[in-house]
Amino acid sequence: MAATTTTTTPSNAPANAADPGQFVELVDIGWDQYVAISEAIGERPNPRLIYCDRRLEIVVTSRRHDWFAERLGQLVVAVASGCGIRWEDAGTATYRRADEEVGVEGDKTFYLGPHAEQMKGAVDIDLDSQPPPDLAIEVEVSHSANQALKVWGRLGVPEVWRFDPLRDRVTFWRRKDDGTYEAIDRSRGLPALTPADVLEQLKLADAIGAGEWFARLNDWVRDVIRPRPDQAR
Known part of the structure; x- marks a missing residue:
């Protein structure tokens, strides 16, 4: 099998934006090989594995990466709770399907609404x-x-959020029937929320620190998000 190692921080990025996280890409990896590697790593938060079309990305994340992921997770919980939407988090759980020969661990994953009721508690993924x-x-x-x-x-998965801190960009994506995604201007699972809302809160958290930001978060949901007429499903 062939392998390439890539550091993906752009060479023209500002010095303070550089991130020590790296990933290795392995090509022509069979399903059984991927599963063996995944099970050997187990439940550790690092590295992340992304497997698709016989290509395996092994991603080692940094504090910067994980810091933003934690803030995004806290934001989802606050908005869902404040808007009366049931939620269950699945963190960085491994999702694999042998029939599709794909597998991934998300930075954060959530069940919302009826699926949250179905997946409540410490339930393993199947x-x-x-x-x-x-x-x-x-x-x-x-x-x-x-x-x-x-x-x-x-x-x-019906909805994916992407956050690119180097470009100050948050995008929401909705799954289409063919399995590809299209950009949307409001969350489907948290209907009152826009990408601009999320980016604003991430910038605020970065500026004032996680603790002070988190202390203000529920007030922001109560005063800004919950009053919106389109917050209900």
């Missing part, structure tokens, strides 16, 4: 009898999420 998550979040600090998006589409 896509043969359970739904895929309703929302997957991808933070693109040291690598592109393009490969992960292919996997989420084949797994049937």
Whole structure:
């Protein structure tokens, strides 16, 4: 099998934007090889594995990457709770489908609404009898999420958020019937929320620190998000 190692921080990025996270891409990897590697790594948060079309990305994340992922997870919980939407988080759980020969661990994944009720508690993932998550979040600090998006589409995940901190960009994506995604201007699972809302909150958290930002978060949901007429499903 062939392998290439790539550091994906752009050479023209500002020095303070550089990220030490790296990824290795292995090509022509069979399903059984991928599963063996995945099970050997187990439940560790690092590295992340993304497997699709016999290509395996092994992603080592950094504090910067994980810091933003945690803020995004907290934001989802606050908005869902404040708007009366049931939620269950699945963190960086591994999602695999042998029939599609794909697998991925998201930066954050969530079940919302009826699926949250179905997946409540500490339930292991089994896509043969359970739904895929309703929302997957991808933070693109040291690598592109393009490969992960292919996997989420084949797994049937209806919504993906992508955050690129180098470009100050948050985008929401809705799955189409053919398994590809199209950009949308409002979340499907959290209907009152826009990409601009999320970007604004991430910038605020970065400016004032996680603790102070989190202390203000529920007030923001109560005063800004919940009063919107389109927050209800």
